[in-house]
Amino acid sequence: MPFTYQRTVHFADTDAAGVVFFANYLAICHEAYEESLSAAGIDLKAFFSDNAIVIPIAKSEADYRRPLACGDKLVVSVSPKSLSQDSYEIRYEITRLGPPEKSAARIRTEHVCIDSGTRSRKALPGPLAAWVQAG
Protein backbone atom coordinates (compact mmCIF):
# COMPACT_ATOMS: atom_id res chain seq x y z
CA MET A 1 0.00 0.00 0.00
CA PRO A 2 1.63 3.28 -1.03
CA PHE A 3 1.61 6.31 1.25
CA THR A 4 -1.19 8.73 0.37
CA TYR A 5 -1.49 12.47 0.91
CA GLN A 6 -4.75 14.41 0.89
CA ARG A 7 -4.74 17.87 -0.60
CA THR A 8 -7.31 20.49 -1.59
CA VAL A 9 -6.57 22.59 -4.68
CA HIS A 10 -5.85 26.16 -3.60
CA PHE A 11 -6.53 29.33 -5.54
CA ALA A 12 -2.77 30.04 -5.68
CA ASP A 13 -2.25 26.75 -7.57
CA THR A 14 -4.41 27.93 -10.46
CA ASP A 15 -3.71 30.13 -13.47
CA ALA A 16 -5.77 32.30 -15.78
CA ALA A 17 -7.04 29.24 -17.64
CA GLY A 18 -9.00 28.54 -14.43
CA VAL A 19 -7.15 25.34 -13.53
CA VAL A 20 -3.94 24.20 -11.81
CA PHE A 21 -0.80 25.49 -13.61
CA PHE A 22 1.10 22.49 -15.05
CA ALA A 23 4.27 23.07 -13.01
CA ASN A 24 2.22 23.09 -9.80
CA TYR A 25 1.27 19.42 -10.26
CA LEU A 26 4.95 18.73 -9.57
CA ALA A 27 4.97 20.99 -6.51
CA ILE A 28 1.92 19.13 -5.16
CA CYS A 29 3.74 15.80 -5.62
CA HIS A 30 6.74 17.21 -3.76
CA GLU A 31 4.47 18.03 -0.82
CA ALA A 32 3.31 14.41 -0.81
CA TYR A 33 6.97 13.30 -0.83
CA GLU A 34 7.70 15.54 2.17
CA GLU A 35 4.69 14.18 4.06
CA SER A 36 5.76 10.62 3.32
CA LEU A 37 9.30 11.26 4.58
CA SER A 38 7.90 12.97 7.66
CA ALA A 39 5.53 10.06 8.35
CA ALA A 40 8.59 7.76 8.27
CA GLY A 41 10.23 9.81 11.01
CA ILE A 42 12.63 11.72 8.78
CA ASP A 43 13.10 15.30 9.97
CA LEU A 44 12.35 17.61 7.03
CA LYS A 45 14.29 20.57 8.33
CA ALA A 46 17.47 18.49 8.59
CA PHE A 47 16.75 16.58 5.37
CA PHE A 48 16.44 19.66 3.19
CA SER A 49 19.29 21.61 4.77
CA ASP A 50 21.89 18.94 5.54
CA ASN A 51 25.23 20.41 4.60
CA ALA A 52 27.04 17.13 3.91
CA ILE A 53 24.72 15.68 1.26
CA VAL A 54 22.07 16.96 -1.13
CA ILE A 55 19.51 14.87 -3.00
CA PRO A 56 18.44 16.89 -6.03
CA ILE A 57 15.84 15.79 -8.54
CA ALA A 58 17.61 14.76 -11.74
CA LYS A 59 14.58 14.06 -13.92
CA SER A 60 10.83 14.51 -13.92
CA GLU A 61 8.09 13.25 -16.22
CA ALA A 62 4.43 14.19 -16.02
CA ASP A 63 1.35 12.95 -17.79
CA TYR A 64 -1.42 15.51 -17.18
CA ARG A 65 -4.73 13.77 -17.65
CA ARG A 66 -7.33 16.11 -16.26
CA PRO A 67 -7.65 19.76 -15.34
CA LEU A 68 -8.00 20.53 -11.61
CA ALA A 69 -9.99 23.45 -10.24
CA CYS A 70 -9.87 25.43 -6.99
CA GLY A 71 -11.57 23.42 -4.25
CA ASP A 72 -11.02 20.02 -5.87
CA LYS A 73 -10.12 17.32 -3.35
CA LEU A 74 -7.06 15.27 -4.30
CA VAL A 75 -5.31 12.14 -3.10
CA VAL A 76 -1.66 11.73 -4.10
CA SER A 77 -0.04 8.29 -3.81
CA VAL A 78 3.74 8.11 -3.35
CA SER A 79 5.64 4.99 -4.53
CA PRO A 80 9.44 5.16 -4.20
CA LYS A 81 11.73 2.51 -5.71
CA SER A 82 15.48 2.05 -5.53
CA LEU A 83 17.43 2.58 -8.77
CA SER A 84 20.92 2.13 -7.31
CA GLN A 85 22.80 2.63 -4.04
CA ASP A 86 22.74 6.37 -4.61
CA SER A 87 19.50 6.99 -6.50
CA TYR A 88 15.76 6.29 -6.48
CA GLU A 89 12.63 7.10 -8.40
CA ILE A 90 9.22 8.08 -7.08
CA ARG A 91 5.98 7.42 -8.94
CA TYR A 92 3.01 9.56 -8.00
CA GLU A 93 -0.60 9.31 -8.97
CA ILE A 94 -2.85 12.29 -8.38
CA THR A 95 -6.50 11.27 -8.09
CA ARG A 96 -9.34 13.76 -8.02
CA LEU A 97 -11.95 12.57 -5.56
CA GLY A 98 -15.48 12.42 -6.82
CA PRO A 99 -17.89 11.19 -7.37
CA PRO A 100 -16.74 10.10 -9.81
CA GLU A 101 -13.12 9.58 -8.79
CA LYS A 102 -10.73 10.25 -11.68
CA SER A 103 -7.00 9.90 -12.26
CA ALA A 104 -5.74 13.45 -12.83
CA ALA A 105 -2.00 12.94 -13.38
CA ARG A 106 0.86 10.47 -13.26
CA ILE A 107 4.23 11.87 -12.35
CA ARG A 108 7.69 10.36 -11.92
CA THR A 109 10.78 11.93 -10.41
CA GLU A 110 14.37 10.64 -10.18
CA HIS A 111 16.55 11.57 -7.21
CA VAL A 112 20.32 11.31 -6.87
CA CYS A 113 22.32 11.55 -3.62
CA ILE A 114 25.38 13.77 -3.92
CA ASP A 115 28.21 14.80 -1.63
CA SER A 116 27.88 18.59 -1.25
CA GLY A 117 31.61 19.11 -1.14
CA THR A 118 32.89 16.88 -3.95
CA ARG A 119 29.64 16.80 -6.03
CA SER A 120 30.22 13.04 -6.48
CA ARG A 121 27.50 10.45 -5.94
CA LYS A 122 27.14 9.01 -2.48
CA ALA A 123 25.11 6.12 -1.01
CA LEU A 124 21.74 7.11 0.46
CA PRO A 125 21.78 7.69 4.22
CA GLY A 126 20.27 4.78 6.18
CA PRO A 127 16.86 6.23 7.12
CA LEU A 128 16.27 7.36 3.54
CA ALA A 129 17.34 3.98 2.12
CA ALA A 130 14.88 2.38 4.53
CA TRP A 131 12.11 4.72 3.38
CA VAL A 132 12.81 3.81 -0.26
CA GLN A 133 12.81 0.06 0.54
CA ALA A 134 9.52 0.31 2.42
CA GLY A 135 7.87 2.22 -0.43
Add this chain to the structure above:
Amino acid sequence: MPFTYQRTVHFADTDAAGVVFFANYLAICHEAYEESLSAAGIDLKAFFSDNAIVIPIAKSEADYRRPLACGDKLVVSVSPKSLSQDSYEIRYEITRLGPPEKSAARIRTEHVCIDSGTRSRKALPGPLAAWVQAG
Protein backbone atom coordinates in the same frame (compact mmCIF):
# COMPACT_ATOMS: atom_id res chain seq x y z
CA MET B 1 -13.88 31.56 18.20
CA PRO B 2 -12.30 32.23 14.84
CA PHE B 3 -11.99 29.53 12.18
CA THR B 4 -8.56 27.89 12.21
CA TYR B 5 -6.64 26.14 9.46
CA GLN B 6 -3.76 23.72 10.02
CA ARG B 7 -0.88 23.78 7.58
CA THR B 8 2.61 22.29 7.34
CA VAL B 9 5.30 24.43 5.72
CA HIS B 10 6.26 22.90 2.37
CA PHE B 11 9.63 23.03 0.65
CA ALA B 12 8.09 25.03 -2.21
CA ASP B 13 7.12 27.78 0.27
CA THR B 14 10.77 28.43 1.15
CA ASP B 15 13.50 30.44 -0.52
CA ALA B 16 17.30 30.38 -0.55
CA ALA B 17 17.42 32.03 2.87
CA GLY B 18 16.06 28.69 4.16
CA VAL B 19 12.69 30.03 5.31
CA VAL B 20 9.24 30.89 3.92
CA PHE B 21 9.40 33.62 1.24
CA PHE B 22 7.59 36.73 2.56
CA ALA B 23 4.93 36.76 -0.18
CA ASN B 24 4.04 33.14 0.62
CA TYR B 25 2.77 34.10 4.08
CA LEU B 26 -0.04 35.86 2.21
CA ALA B 27 -0.68 32.83 0.02
CA ILE B 28 -0.92 30.64 3.14
CA CYS B 29 -3.50 33.05 4.62
CA HIS B 30 -5.50 32.89 1.38
CA GLU B 31 -5.64 29.10 1.72
CA ALA B 32 -7.05 29.56 5.22
CA TYR B 33 -9.64 31.98 3.81
CA GLU B 34 -10.66 29.41 1.17
CA GLU B 35 -10.98 26.68 3.80
CA SER B 36 -13.08 28.95 5.98
CA LEU B 37 -15.43 29.78 3.08
CA SER B 38 -15.63 26.11 2.19
CA ALA B 39 -16.43 25.15 5.80
CA ALA B 40 -19.31 27.67 5.65
CA GLY B 41 -20.76 25.84 2.66
CA ILE B 42 -19.60 28.33 0.02
CA ASP B 43 -18.57 26.58 -3.22
CA LEU B 44 -15.03 27.69 -4.05
CA LYS B 45 -15.23 26.87 -7.74
CA ALA B 46 -18.25 29.10 -8.17
CA PHE B 47 -16.94 31.75 -5.76
CA PHE B 48 -13.67 32.30 -7.60
CA SER B 49 -15.09 32.08 -11.12
CA ASP B 50 -18.45 33.80 -10.82
CA ASN B 51 -18.86 35.92 -13.90
CA ALA B 52 -21.24 38.47 -12.41
CA ILE B 53 -19.16 39.65 -9.45
CA VAL B 54 -15.53 39.60 -8.40
CA ILE B 55 -14.17 40.24 -4.91
CA PRO B 56 -10.56 41.32 -5.33
CA ILE B 57 -8.22 42.12 -2.49
CA ALA B 58 -7.76 45.88 -2.33
CA LYS B 59 -5.15 46.06 0.42
CA SER B 60 -2.87 43.80 2.42
CA GLU B 61 -0.67 44.41 5.45
CA ALA B 62 1.71 41.91 6.97
CA ASP B 63 3.80 41.91 10.12
CA TYR B 64 6.34 39.09 9.80
CA ARG B 65 7.43 38.11 13.28
CA ARG B 66 9.30 34.86 12.92
CA PRO B 67 10.97 32.85 10.16
CA LEU B 68 9.25 29.57 9.25
CA ALA B 69 11.11 26.49 8.03
CA CYS B 70 10.12 23.46 5.96
CA GLY B 71 8.20 21.02 8.16
CA ASP B 72 7.01 23.63 10.65
CA LYS B 73 3.42 23.05 11.78
CA LEU B 74 1.21 26.12 11.59
CA VAL B 75 -2.25 27.16 12.70
CA VAL B 76 -3.82 30.11 10.89
CA SER B 77 -6.82 31.86 12.46
CA VAL B 78 -9.26 33.71 10.17
CA SER B 79 -11.29 36.64 11.55
CA PRO B 80 -13.46 38.48 8.99
CA LYS B 81 -15.23 41.75 9.82
CA SER B 82 -17.63 43.86 7.80
CA LEU B 83 -16.36 47.27 6.65
CA SER B 84 -19.42 48.27 4.61
CA GLN B 85 -22.18 46.67 2.54
CA ASP B 86 -19.69 45.92 -0.20
CA SER B 87 -16.41 45.34 1.65
CA TYR B 88 -14.81 43.44 4.53
CA GLU B 89 -11.45 42.89 6.14
CA ILE B 90 -9.91 39.65 7.34
CA ARG B 91 -7.37 39.46 10.13
CA TYR B 92 -5.14 36.39 10.20
CA GLU B 93 -2.72 35.19 12.81
CA ILE B 94 -0.19 32.55 11.84
CA THR B 95 1.02 30.59 14.87
CA ARG B 96 3.91 28.16 14.71
CA LEU B 97 3.11 25.17 16.88
CA GLY B 98 5.74 24.22 19.42
CA PRO B 99 6.71 23.67 21.95
CA PRO B 100 6.98 26.50 22.43
CA GLU B 101 4.09 27.91 20.40
CA LYS B 102 4.97 31.27 18.84
CA SER B 103 3.12 33.92 16.86
CA ALA B 104 4.80 33.96 13.44
CA ALA B 105 2.84 36.64 11.57
CA ARG B 106 -0.17 38.94 11.66
CA ILE B 107 -1.77 39.71 8.34
CA ARG B 108 -4.76 41.79 7.26
CA THR B 109 -6.50 41.90 3.91
CA GLU B 110 -9.29 44.15 2.62
CA HIS B 111 -11.79 42.80 0.10
CA VAL B 112 -14.19 44.76 -2.12
CA CYS B 113 -17.15 43.31 -4.03
CA ILE B 114 -17.37 44.59 -7.60
CA ASP B 115 -19.74 44.10 -10.52
CA SER B 116 -17.66 42.46 -13.26
CA GLY B 117 -19.44 44.32 -16.01
CA THR B 118 -19.63 47.86 -14.71
CA ARG B 119 -16.63 47.67 -12.28
CA SER B 120 -18.78 49.49 -9.70
CA ARG B 121 -19.13 48.36 -6.09
CA LYS B 122 -21.90 45.95 -5.28
CA ALA B 123 -23.36 44.57 -2.02
CA LEU B 124 -21.92 41.24 -0.88
CA PRO B 125 -23.95 38.20 -1.92
CA GLY B 126 -26.01 36.75 0.96
CA PRO B 127 -23.93 33.66 1.84
CA LEU B 128 -20.73 35.72 1.90
CA ALA B 129 -22.32 38.45 4.02
CA ALA B 130 -23.43 35.71 6.43
CA TRP B 131 -19.87 34.32 6.54
CA VAL B 132 -18.50 37.78 7.34
CA GLN B 133 -21.11 38.31 10.09
CA ALA B 134 -20.35 34.95 11.67
CA GLY B 135 -16.58 35.60 11.67
Add this chain to the structure above:
Amino acid sequence: MPFTYQRTVHFADTDAAGVVFFANYLAICHEAYEESLSAAGIDLKAFFSDNAIVIPIAKSEADYRRPLACGDKLVVSVSPKSLSQDSYEIRYEITRLGPPEKSAARIRTEHVCIDSGTRSRKALPGPLAAWVQAG
Protein backbone atom coordinates in the same frame (compact mmCIF):
# COMPACT_ATOMS: atom_id res chain seq x y z
CA MET C 1 17.70 29.50 -35.16
CA PRO C 2 15.35 28.92 -32.24
CA PHE C 3 13.79 31.80 -30.35
CA THR C 4 15.72 32.64 -27.17
CA TYR C 5 14.59 34.27 -23.94
CA GLN C 6 16.90 35.90 -21.42
CA ARG C 7 16.06 35.54 -17.75
CA THR C 8 17.74 36.24 -14.41
CA VAL C 9 17.07 33.78 -11.58
CA HIS C 10 14.93 35.49 -8.94
CA PHE C 11 14.93 34.85 -5.21
CA ALA C 12 11.32 33.63 -5.42
CA ASP C 13 12.42 30.86 -7.82
CA THR C 14 14.68 29.32 -5.18
CA ASP C 15 14.02 26.97 -2.26
CA ALA C 16 15.71 26.22 1.05
CA ALA C 17 18.37 24.13 -0.74
CA GLY C 18 19.59 27.49 -2.07
CA VAL C 19 18.80 26.79 -5.72
CA VAL C 20 15.85 26.92 -8.14
CA PHE C 21 13.00 24.59 -7.08
CA PHE C 22 12.63 21.82 -9.70
CA ALA C 23 9.07 22.73 -10.68
CA ASN C 24 10.16 26.31 -11.37
CA TYR C 25 12.38 25.22 -14.26
CA LEU C 26 9.10 24.39 -16.02
CA ALA C 27 7.59 27.75 -15.13
CA ILE C 28 10.67 29.50 -16.56
CA CYS C 29 10.25 27.54 -19.81
CA HIS C 30 6.60 28.57 -19.96
CA GLU C 31 7.68 32.22 -19.75
CA ALA C 32 9.99 31.61 -22.72
CA TYR C 33 7.03 30.05 -24.59
CA GLU C 34 4.89 33.11 -23.86
CA GLU C 35 7.62 35.47 -25.05
CA SER C 36 8.06 33.44 -28.23
CA LEU C 37 4.31 33.54 -28.98
CA SER C 38 4.26 37.26 -28.24
CA ALA C 39 7.25 37.88 -30.54
CA ALA C 40 5.27 36.12 -33.29
CA GLY C 41 2.43 38.60 -32.87
CA ILE C 42 0.11 36.29 -30.92
CA ASP C 43 -1.82 38.20 -28.25
CA LEU C 44 -1.22 36.44 -24.90
CA LYS C 45 -4.30 37.78 -23.20
CA ALA C 46 -6.53 36.33 -25.91
CA PHE C 47 -4.46 33.16 -26.28
CA PHE C 48 -4.70 32.17 -22.64
CA SER C 49 -8.33 33.14 -22.14
CA ASP C 50 -9.96 32.22 -25.45
CA ASN C 51 -13.27 30.64 -24.59
CA ALA C 52 -13.62 28.52 -27.72
CA ILE C 53 -10.39 26.53 -27.50
CA VAL C 54 -7.86 25.61 -24.83
CA ILE C 55 -4.37 24.24 -25.42
CA PRO C 56 -3.36 22.44 -22.22
CA ILE C 57 -0.01 20.77 -21.66
CA ALA C 58 -0.51 17.01 -21.85
CA LYS C 59 3.00 15.89 -20.94
CA SER C 60 6.26 17.30 -19.63
CA GLU C 61 9.74 15.84 -19.27
CA ALA C 62 12.68 17.53 -17.61
CA ASP C 63 16.33 16.64 -17.32
CA TYR C 64 17.83 18.85 -14.59
CA ARG C 65 21.57 19.08 -15.19
CA ARG C 66 22.80 21.87 -12.98
CA PRO C 67 21.59 23.80 -9.94
CA LEU C 68 20.76 27.48 -10.55
CA ALA C 69 21.22 30.20 -7.93
CA CYS C 70 19.65 33.63 -7.38
CA GLY C 71 21.24 36.12 -9.78
CA ASP C 72 22.28 33.51 -12.38
CA LYS C 73 21.78 34.73 -15.94
CA LEU C 74 19.94 32.27 -18.18
CA VAL C 75 19.13 31.89 -21.85
CA VAL C 76 16.21 29.62 -22.73
CA SER C 77 15.81 28.38 -26.31
CA VAL C 78 12.34 27.44 -27.56
CA SER C 79 11.97 24.88 -30.39
CA PRO C 80 8.38 23.94 -31.28
CA LYS C 81 7.59 21.05 -33.64
CA SER C 82 4.28 19.80 -35.03
CA LEU C 83 3.10 16.39 -33.82
CA SER C 84 -0.26 16.36 -35.62
CA GLN C 85 -2.92 18.80 -36.80
CA ASP C 86 -4.02 19.34 -33.22
CA SER C 87 -0.82 18.93 -31.19
CA TYR C 88 2.80 20.03 -30.94
CA GLU C 89 5.84 19.60 -28.75
CA ILE C 90 8.27 22.22 -27.53
CA ARG C 91 11.89 21.48 -26.66
CA TYR C 92 13.62 23.93 -24.36
CA GLU C 93 17.23 24.21 -23.37
CA ILE C 94 18.12 26.33 -20.35
CA THR C 95 21.72 27.56 -20.51
CA ARG C 96 23.42 29.30 -17.61
CA LEU C 97 25.60 32.07 -18.94
CA GLY C 98 29.15 32.07 -17.73
CA PRO C 99 31.92 32.06 -18.09
CA PRO C 100 31.84 29.20 -18.44
CA GLU C 101 28.49 28.74 -20.17
CA LYS C 102 26.78 25.50 -19.09
CA SER C 103 23.64 23.60 -20.08
CA ALA C 104 21.41 23.65 -17.00
CA ALA C 105 18.33 21.74 -18.15
CA ARG C 106 16.55 20.19 -21.11
CA ILE C 107 12.78 20.25 -21.00
CA ARG C 108 10.06 19.03 -23.34
CA THR C 109 6.34 19.76 -23.24
CA GLU C 110 3.48 18.38 -25.33
CA HIS C 111 0.46 20.56 -26.12
CA VAL C 112 -2.96 19.50 -27.38
CA CYS C 113 -5.62 21.81 -28.83
CA ILE C 114 -9.10 21.10 -27.49
CA ASP C 115 -12.56 22.49 -28.08
CA SER C 116 -13.65 23.98 -24.74
CA GLY C 117 -17.25 22.96 -25.21
CA THR C 118 -17.01 19.40 -26.48
CA ARG C 119 -13.52 18.60 -25.02
CA SER C 120 -12.64 16.96 -28.35
CA ARG C 121 -9.41 17.65 -30.23
CA LYS C 122 -9.40 20.49 -32.71
CA ALA C 123 -6.94 21.70 -35.37
CA LEU C 124 -4.56 24.45 -34.20
CA PRO C 125 -5.71 27.97 -35.07
CA GLY C 126 -3.80 29.43 -38.04
CA PRO C 127 -1.43 31.84 -36.26
CA LEU C 128 -0.41 29.15 -33.78
CA ALA C 129 0.12 26.56 -36.55
CA ALA C 130 2.32 29.13 -38.31
CA TRP C 131 4.31 29.68 -35.10
CA VAL C 132 4.85 25.93 -34.75
CA GLN C 133 5.96 25.62 -38.39
CA ALA C 134 8.40 28.50 -38.07
CA GLY C 135 9.94 27.04 -34.89
Add this chain to the structure above:
Amino acid sequence: MPFTYQRTVHFADTDAAGVVFFANYLAICHEAYEESLSAAGIDLKAFFSDNAIVIPIAKSEADYRRPLACGDKLVVSVSPKSLSQDSYEIRYEITRLGPPEKSAARIRTEHVCIDSGTRSRKALPGPLAAWVQAG
Protein backbone atom coordinates in the same frame (compact mmCIF):
# COMPACT_ATOMS: atom_id res chain seq x y z
CA MET D 1 15.16 59.30 -10.14
CA PRO D 2 14.26 55.93 -8.67
CA PHE D 3 15.56 52.71 -10.21
CA THR D 4 12.99 51.10 -12.51
CA TYR D 5 12.50 47.50 -13.54
CA GLN D 6 10.59 46.36 -16.61
CA ARG D 7 8.55 43.19 -16.37
CA THR D 8 5.96 41.37 -18.46
CA VAL D 9 3.15 39.57 -16.59
CA HIS D 10 3.61 35.82 -16.96
CA PHE D 11 0.93 33.16 -17.04
CA ALA D 12 2.33 31.66 -13.81
CA ASP D 13 1.67 34.97 -12.01
CA THR D 14 -2.07 34.71 -12.65
CA ASP D 15 -4.85 32.82 -10.88
CA ALA D 16 -8.25 31.48 -11.83
CA ALA D 17 -9.75 34.98 -11.64
CA GLY D 18 -7.68 35.65 -14.77
CA VAL D 19 -5.37 38.23 -13.18
CA VAL D 20 -2.20 38.39 -11.08
CA PHE D 21 -2.63 36.69 -7.67
CA PHE D 22 -2.36 39.33 -4.93
CA ALA D 23 0.70 37.79 -3.25
CA ASN D 24 2.55 37.82 -6.58
CA TYR D 25 2.54 41.63 -6.69
CA LEU D 26 4.95 41.39 -3.74
CA ALA D 27 7.11 38.81 -5.50
CA ILE D 28 7.31 41.10 -8.56
CA CYS D 29 8.47 43.96 -6.31
CA HIS D 30 11.12 41.70 -4.79
CA GLU D 31 12.45 41.02 -8.29
CA ALA D 32 12.74 44.77 -8.81
CA TYR D 33 14.61 45.05 -5.48
CA GLU D 34 17.05 42.32 -6.60
CA GLU D 35 17.65 44.05 -9.94
CA SER D 36 18.24 47.35 -8.18
CA LEU D 37 20.80 45.79 -5.81
CA SER D 38 22.45 44.03 -8.74
CA ALA D 39 22.63 47.28 -10.74
CA ALA D 40 24.42 48.83 -7.74
CA GLY D 41 27.09 46.14 -7.93
CA ILE D 42 25.82 44.06 -5.00
CA ASP D 43 26.26 40.32 -5.65
CA LEU D 44 22.88 38.66 -5.18
CA LYS D 45 24.22 35.18 -4.52
CA ALA D 46 26.32 36.45 -1.62
CA PHE D 47 23.62 38.88 -0.45
CA PHE D 48 20.92 36.26 -0.06
CA SER D 49 23.12 33.54 1.38
CA ASP D 50 25.55 35.45 3.60
CA ASN D 51 25.93 33.41 6.75
CA ALA D 52 26.85 36.25 9.07
CA ILE D 53 23.85 38.52 8.56
CA VAL D 54 20.28 38.19 7.26
CA ILE D 55 18.01 41.04 6.23
CA PRO D 56 14.46 39.72 6.48
CA ILE D 57 11.37 41.69 5.57
CA ALA D 58 9.62 42.71 8.78
CA LYS D 59 6.52 44.35 7.31
CA SER D 60 4.74 44.75 4.00
CA GLU D 61 1.80 46.88 2.90
CA ALA D 62 0.13 46.73 -0.48
CA ASP D 63 -2.51 48.86 -2.14
CA TYR D 64 -3.79 46.93 -5.16
CA ARG D 65 -5.29 49.43 -7.60
CA ARG D 66 -5.77 47.55 -10.82
CA PRO D 67 -5.94 43.95 -12.02
CA LEU D 68 -3.03 42.81 -14.22
CA ALA D 69 -3.37 40.23 -16.99
CA CYS D 70 -0.95 37.87 -18.72
CA GLY D 71 1.10 39.83 -21.25
CA ASP D 72 0.68 43.21 -19.54
CA LYS D 73 3.88 45.29 -19.61
CA LEU D 74 4.88 46.72 -16.23
CA VAL D 75 7.40 49.18 -14.88
CA VAL D 76 8.25 48.91 -11.18
CA SER D 77 9.99 51.83 -9.46
CA VAL D 78 12.12 51.11 -6.37
CA SER D 79 12.64 53.86 -3.75
CA PRO D 80 14.60 52.80 -0.65
CA LYS D 81 14.88 55.06 2.42
CA SER D 82 16.83 54.63 5.65
CA LEU D 83 14.78 54.11 8.82
CA SER D 84 17.71 53.58 11.22
CA GLN D 85 21.27 52.25 11.19
CA ASP D 86 19.93 48.72 10.92
CA SER D 87 16.71 49.10 8.93
CA TYR D 88 15.21 50.62 5.79
CA GLU D 89 11.96 50.77 3.89
CA ILE D 90 11.37 50.41 0.17
CA ARG D 91 8.45 52.01 -1.66
CA TYR D 92 7.46 50.47 -4.95
CA GLU D 93 5.05 51.65 -7.59
CA ILE D 94 3.89 49.19 -10.22
CA THR D 95 2.73 50.95 -13.39
CA ARG D 96 0.97 49.16 -16.21
CA LEU D 97 2.19 50.56 -19.50
CA GLY D 98 -0.47 51.66 -21.94
CA PRO D 99 -1.75 53.48 -23.58
CA PRO D 100 -3.09 54.59 -21.27
CA GLU D 101 -0.47 54.15 -18.57
CA LYS D 102 -2.05 53.36 -15.19
CA SER D 103 -0.80 52.94 -11.62
CA ALA D 104 -1.51 49.30 -10.73
CA ALA D 105 -0.20 49.04 -7.17
CA ARG D 106 1.73 50.79 -4.41
CA ILE D 107 3.72 48.56 -2.11
CA ARG D 108 5.97 49.19 0.87
CA THR D 109 8.33 46.79 2.62
CA GLU D 110 10.41 47.21 5.78
CA HIS D 111 13.76 45.43 6.11
CA VAL D 112 15.80 44.80 9.26
CA CYS D 113 19.45 43.70 9.39
CA ILE D 114 20.08 40.91 11.89
CA ASP D 115 23.12 38.98 13.08
CA SER D 116 22.43 35.35 12.10
CA GLY D 117 24.10 34.00 15.23
CA THR D 118 22.74 36.22 17.98
CA ARG D 119 19.50 37.31 16.18
CA SER D 120 20.19 40.87 17.41
CA ARG D 121 20.01 43.92 15.15
CA LYS D 122 23.18 44.94 13.36
CA ALA D 123 24.17 47.98 11.27
CA LEU D 124 23.73 47.59 7.52
CA PRO D 125 26.86 46.51 5.65
CA GLY D 126 28.52 49.41 3.79
CA PRO D 127 27.49 48.64 0.19
CA LEU D 128 23.87 48.15 1.26
CA ALA D 129 23.86 51.36 3.31
CA ALA D 130 25.22 53.15 0.23
CA TRP D 131 22.45 51.65 -1.92
CA VAL D 132 19.82 52.86 0.57
CA GLN D 133 21.33 56.36 0.67
CA ALA D 134 21.42 56.59 -3.12
CA GLY D 135 17.76 55.49 -3.45
